[in-house]
Structures are given as structure tokens and as C-alpha cells.
Amino acid sequence: MSFQITVQPSGRQFSCDEGETILNAAVRAGVGLPYGCKNGACSSCKGKLLDGEISHGAHQEKALPVKEEQQGFALFCCATPHSDVTIEVREVAGIGDFPVRKMPTRIAKIDKVADDVVVLSLQLPANERLQFLAGQYIEFMLRDGKRRSYSMANAPHKDEYLTLHIRHMPGGLFTDQVFSTMKERDILRLEGPLGTFFLREDSDKPMVLLASGTGFAPIKALVEQCAHTGSQRPITLYWGGRRPQDLYMMALCEEWANTLPNFKFVPVISNAQPEDQWQGRNGFVHQAVIDDLPDLSAYQVYACGAPIVVESAQRDFVALCKLPADEFYADSFTSEADLAS
Numbered sequence: 001m002s003f004q005i006t007v008q009p010s011g012r013q014f015s016c017d018e019g020e021t022i023l024n025a026a027v028r029a030g031v032g033l034p035y036g037c038k039n040g041a042c043s044s045c046k047g048k049l050l051d052g053e054i055s056h057g058a059h060q061e062k063a064l065p066v067k068e069e070q071q072g073f074a075l076f077c078c079a080t081p082h083s084d085v086t087i088e089v090r091e092v093a094g095i096g097d098f099p100v101r102k103m104p105t106r107i108a109k110i111d112k113v114a115d116d117v118v119v120l121s122l123q124l125p126a127n128e129r130l131q132f133l134a135g136q137y138i139e140f141m142l143r144d145g146k147r148r149s150y151s152m153a154n155a156p157h158k159d160e161y162l163t164l165h166i167r168h169m170p171g172g173l174f175t176d177q178v179f180s181t182m183k184e185r186d187i188l189r190l191e192g193p194l195g196t197f198f199l200r201e202d203s204d205k206p207m208v209l210l211a212s213g214t215g216f217a218p219i220k221a222l223v224e225q226c227a228h229t230g231s232q233r234p235i236t237l238y239w240g241g242r243r244p245q246d247l248y249m250m251a252l253c254e255e256w257a258n259t260l261p262n263f264k265f266v267p268v269i270s271n272a273q274p275e276d277q278w279q280g281r282n283g284f285v286h287q288a289v290i291d292d293l294p295d296l297s298a299y300q301v302y303a304c305g306a307p308i309v310v311e312s313a314q315r316d317f318v319a320l321c322k323l324p325a326d327e328f329y330a331d332s333f334t335s336e337a338d339l340a341s
């Protein structure tokens, strides 16, 4: 059995199988609903239920407070329909251009770039390409139906390998394996491209790029895309970590600052120790943006990484710095730990 989903204001329609989430069906149909974590934690997919019946699977209270649910809001990544349904959501243009595909991939290289970060280079089957937008991510399909998401760190034109930046989360299902038994030539299955975090190339607004930890990966793809197209948009990259070694590609950022027009790099460290001899900015990375750019009304912001950083940035940039709410684009790197909390 399947139900008809109608999206307003566009009027686009797609069908959703019984028991399937509305987001899943939209991705399958190439309809651009906004989304991020796909597991009820980040709230990027929030919209309004105008008509019909749905129920919600497990999600975080902070992503959809009961009060908002009573007002008719819904998280489409964990909402399943029980009738034909009409929803209201701001669609993302361009997302349906590249089909979402499943394919095997071979690990070509594993490069350790910090104690707890590796760059994984993935080779696709011969004659296969994965077309994607700079900033999107793939999911590894693991055993027992489990999945883990990783953002592509390369821009689409640099497609000899797909490169991922993976941080070890001790006790984690996938990254424990990456940092212990995984080796070159291993085969994994992936699905992609996914996500609505990508460079909006139809805008000429100056950009603030905000990365925390491996949130640098999709931000790197954005910068490489701008360099590739010769974009003249002013870019300020803020990259935050606890210790200087967390900014595992600082030299690359400094090279961009020296070679790209209109590019500025601000590294920010929150927990520098005397032995680090850190001379740069201290504190929380999103606070550094607020201090430097109290008026963000003319900007676009792209933020990626730790959920707490992304949430703080979204809240404070809009409330304190006049950033238009719809000019904040983000992927929050949620994990099992966030879902359990």
C-alpha cells in the first residue's frame, strides 16, 4: 500500500510506501526536501503537516518539542504517513539533478592526518562516477541495516577518488573498525549523494564558513569548488578545535589564504595548553564569528561539525547578528551518542 504526498507551495507529488518515511520517499523520487542527519536529531527536515495523518518514529525532543508537534510541525525524516498527506516545506532546488545510487567502493588509501583523524580515499568501480554537489555526503551501508554518514571532502570535479575525513569516536561501531582492522583494498557499500548542505552558487553574498573538527571536510569541498569556478565571493573560514592539532589541514588553509582572492582564514582553539605555544585566537569558534562580524545580515553561513557548535551558531547568528534564518546552511555531525542523550 502507498500514500500520495503533496508538497506545498510547489504542488509536487510523490508516493510513499506504507511504513516508509516521507523523507526517504522524497529522496527516492528526487524531490528536494531539506534534511541533514536523517535520524531525528538535527531538525533540518522540519516542516508543517497541512492535511492527513502521520506518526513519528524515535526522535529527539529538542529537534521537535511536543509543543511544536501539537502546532502541526513534523520531522519528515522520521514521519510515516497513514493516509494521503499534504505538507508545507521550503524545497531545495537542484537536489534531484543527481540520482542517489548504491555502489561498492574500494578503499584506495588510508592516510592518518592526526592522532584521531584519517583521510579515507575511495575508488569507485571502473567507469562509475558519483555526481554530487560540493558539500554533500554519502552513507556507508553496514551490517544489520546500520548506516554511517560521511561528507565528501573533495569538490565534484576532483573525482579520481572520493575523499572522507573520519574522526575516531572510541567505542563507535564504524570508526573503531576504521582505526583498527580496516585496510587498503577493503570493499564497502555506499549510498549517495545525500544531503541538502551544498554550495548555493546562484548567490553572490559573502560567505562565512564555520567548521568544527572534521566538519572541515565538506567546507574544504566548498572552498575547492569556489576556487575551481573562479568565484569572486569573499570567503572567511573559521575552523575551530580544542587543540591546534585538531586543525589537521591548517597548512592547506594558509595556502588558500595566500593564493585565493578574497579568502581569509581564522583558526580558533578552545583549550590550548602551554606546550601548544598557540599564538592565535582562543575560545569557541562561533563566538569568534560573532565578535568579528556582529552584522551578518548580508551574509550566507555554511556550518558543519559538532552538533553543539552548529546549534549555537544557528541560534546566535540569527538572534544576535541579524543573519536571515534561511541563509544558514548546515550539516550537524550527529552520532549514536547524540541520539542517546
Ligand SMILES: Cc1cc2nc3c(=O)[nH]c(=O)nc-3n(C[C@H](O)[C@H](O)[C@H](O)COP(=O)(O)OP(=O)(O)OC[C@H]3O[C@@H](n4cnc5c(N)ncnc54)[C@H](O)[C@@H]3O)c2cc1C
Binding pocket: 036, 037, 038, 137, 148, 149, 150, 151, 152, 164, 165, 166, 167, 168, 169, 170, 171, 172, 173, 174, 175, 176, 195, 214, 215, 217, 218, 331, 332, 333, 334, 335, 336, 337, 338, 340
Ligand atoms: C550528515 C552527516 C555527515 C557526517 N559527516 C562526517 C564526516 O565527514 N566526518 C566524521 O568524522 N563524521 C561525520 N559524521 C558523523 C558520523 O556519521 C558518525 O556518527 C561518527 O563517525 C561516529 O560513528 P561510529 O559508528 O564510529 O560511532 P557510533 O556507533 O555512532 O557511536 C558514537 C559514540 O557514541 C557512543 N555511543 C554509542 N551508542 C551509545 C549509547 N546508546 N549511549 C551513549 N553513547 C553511545 C560510542 O561509544 C561512541 O563514542 C557525519 C554525520 C552526519 C549526520
